[in-house]
Amino acid sequence: xxxxxxxxxxxxxxxxxxxxxxxxxxxxxxxxxxxxxxxxxxxxxxxxxxxxxxxxxxxxxxxxxxxxxxxxxxxxxxxxxxxxxxxxxxxxxxxxxxxxxxxxxxxxxxxxxxxxxxxxxxxxxxxxxxxxxxxxxxxxxxxxxxxxxxxxxxxxxxxxxxxxxxxxxxxxxxxxxxxxxxxxxxxxxxxxxxxxxxxxxxxxxxxxxxxxxxxxxxxxxxxxxxxxxxxxxxxxxxxxxxxxxxxxxxxxxxxxxxxxxxxxxxxxxxxxxxxxxxxxxxxxxxxxxxxxxxxxxxxxxxxxxxxxxxxxxxxxxxxxxxxxxxxxxxxxxxxxxxxxxxxxxxxxxxxxxxxxxxxxxxxxxxxxxxxxxxxxxxxxxxxxxxxxxxxxxxxxxxxxxxxxxxxxxxxxxxxxxxxxxxxxxxxxx
RNA sequence: GGAGAGGUGUCUGAGUGGUCGAAAGAGCACGCCUGGAAAGUGUGUAUACGCCAAAAGUGUAUCGAGGGUUCGAAUCCCUCCCUCUCCGCCA
Numbered sequence: 001x002x003x004x005x006x007x008x009x010x011x012x013x014x015x016x017x018x019x020x021x022x023x024x025x026x027x028x029x030x031x032x033x034x035x036x037x038x039x040x041x042x043x044x045x046x047x048x049x050x051x052x053x054x055x056x057x058x059x060x061x062x063x064x065x066x067x068x069x070x071x072x073x074x075x076x077x078x079x080x081x082x083x084x085x086x087x088x089x090x091x092x093x094x095x096x097x098x099x100x101x102x103x104x105x106x107x108x109x110x111x112x113x114x115x116x117x118x119x120x121x122x123x124x125x126x127x128x129x130x131x132x133x134x135x136x137x138x139x140x141x142x143x144x145x146x147x148x149x150x151x152x153x154x155x156x157x158x159x160x161x162x163x164x165x166x167x168x169x170x171x172x173x174x175x176x177x178x179x180x181x182x183x184x185x186x187x188x189x190x191x192x193x194x195x196x197x198x199x200x201x202x203x204x205x206x207x208x209x210x211x212x213x214x215x216x217x218x219x220x221x222x223x224x225x226x227x228x229x230x231x232x233x234x235x236x237x238x239x240x241x242x243x244x245x246x247x248x249x250x251x252x253x254x255x256x257x258x259x260x261x262x263x264x265x266x267x268x269x270x271x272x273x274x275x276x277x278x279x280x281x282x283x284x285x286x287x288x289x290x291x292x293x294x295x296x297x298x299x300x301x302x303x304x305x306x307x308x309x310x311x312x313x314x315x316x317x318x319x320x321x322x323x324x325x326x327x328x329x330x331x332x333x334x335x336x337x338x339x340x341x342x343x344x345x346x347x348x349x350x351x352x353x354x355x356x357x358x359x360x361x362x363x364x365x366x367x368x369x370x371x372x373x374x375x376x377x378x379x380x381x382x383x384x385x386x387x388x389x390x391x392x393x394x395x396x397x398x399x400x401x402x403x404x405x406x407x408x409x410x411x412x413x414x415x416x417x418x419x420x421x422x423x424x425x426x427x428x429x
Numbered sequence: 430g431g432a433g434a435g436g437u438g439u440c441u442g443a444g445u446g447g448u449c450g451a452a453a454g455a456g457c458a459c460g461c462c463u464g465g466a467a468a469g470u471g472u473g474u475a476u477a478c479g480c481c482a483a484a485a486g487u488g489u490a491u492c493g494a495g496g497g498u499u500c501g502a503a504u505c506c507c508u509c510c511c512u513c514u515c516c517g518c519c520a
Binding site: 045046049050052053054056057059060062063064065066067068070071078079081082083084085086088089252254373383 | 439447448457475476477478479480488489490499500501
């Protein structure tokens with residue numbers, strides 16, 4: 001297993017110490033002292049390498065000389081130089097070990113540093129401090145007899161949660177009849193829309209290796225959130241982001257290959273350890289769910305523009321489904337470890353009377369590309385880290401939840417027009 | 430699961446101890462040739478980390494990973510990982 005090194009960002013930290021500290025504070029980062037520790041270790045690293053390089057250069061030159069002398073038969077002179085070799089060897093070994101352990105320590109600290117938030121990220125710690133960017137659509141007023149989606153699911157025989165418990169456990173629903181068809185319709189609809197927006201579809205492995213987990217930042221940070229297949233040392237993907245983005249691990253793209261735009265449908269598996277209670281009923285929080293993901297690899301100059309485009313795309317889906325939604329700009333404390341700026345899209349669940357997160361669109365800037373070693377050749381012909389972005393477009397369960405709840409009528413549940421060509425039925429009765 | 434083969438640069442592929450960061454070809458880039466293209470032809474074409482204000486330059490490391498032998502390792506030895514082929518099983 002090759003070690004994933006993320007040294008690429010060290011020089012940035014060294015040269016922008018104040019800015020790094022300033023940004024980390026917005027993310028409410030608890031160990032700012034790590035920054036100075038990293039800078040100090042990097043200093044030691046460079047010193048040590050300098051010494052090591054010097055000794056190695058001497059030893060290399062001597063070895064070359066010995067070769068020359070041996071060829072011309074001057075054995076005595078060769079032996080004289082050989083006498084020095086032990087000292088070099090010891091020094092090289094010693095300095096090499098030292099360098100390795102410094103690098104390892106540096107590496108361990110570096111992975112503890114979250115990505116720096118963008119300047120537009122609001123300060124804040126709790127979800128309540130997220131900034132509402134916009135709200136769109138009309139929240140339906142339902143009669144008092146309106147049912148939450150889990151009751152609708154059972155009334156119309158769409159989803160069987162108990163059967164899922166029997167065959168697997170809680171959080172693994174069984175979709176039946178029109179419930180199953182609705183899943184398939186949504187997946188096809190989302191993929192078609194993504195394709196129209198220029199994303200090319202990929203179908204992917206649902207299990208990934210350790211290197212992939214590190215590449216997108218799930219490891220080591222969120223190890224406990226992934227299902228792990230110990231026998232083969234593989235992880236079930238928590239999102240298609242992982243296999244899609246890792247397609248570009250260890251890749252140097254040509255400038256004209258950017259932007260890379262991919263979409264993919266996969267089931268997603270999340271252990272969701274520790275989240276139980278009133279808010280996880282029905283489809284609100286699952287261990288397995290379906291999602292269409294969009295991913296872009298772009299030139300850093302355009303990444304924020306692209307983030308807006310992706311946000312617009314996700315919103316267009318919600319508009320077409322006629323679901324009331326709002327867009328949040330996450331505050332520093334609520335953002336994920338690797339993100340520089342995240343928009344969350346939430347739909348209004350009219351029976352539960354609360355907002356449900358259905359998408360999260362993020363710009364990771366170079367956080368992932370550093371780990372992935374994902375670069376492109378810029379106009380000057382030099383390699384440069386690309387920016388990566390991804391977003392859900394969309395995750396199904398909460399869409400289904402709001403769709404069932406908001407569209408319930410006395411006759412049954414009305415399917416949004418855009419979906420009818422996919423479901424081939426207009427009503428769930 | 431059993432047996433065998435193998436992992437070299439963007440790719441194919443040579444290389445069994447020094448002159449090897451690595452032949453040759455393909456691809457790609459730029460130039461010449463051409464009315465234009467093809468063909469032909471010339472040149473260039475890995476990455477990271479140091480040193481240097483920077484460019485130029487230069488040092489070090491990297492031939493799956495790690496360790497060992499040696500003055501010197503792509504090449505020899507050990508361990509691990511991965512891929513392929515055949516057999517078995519199988520959607």
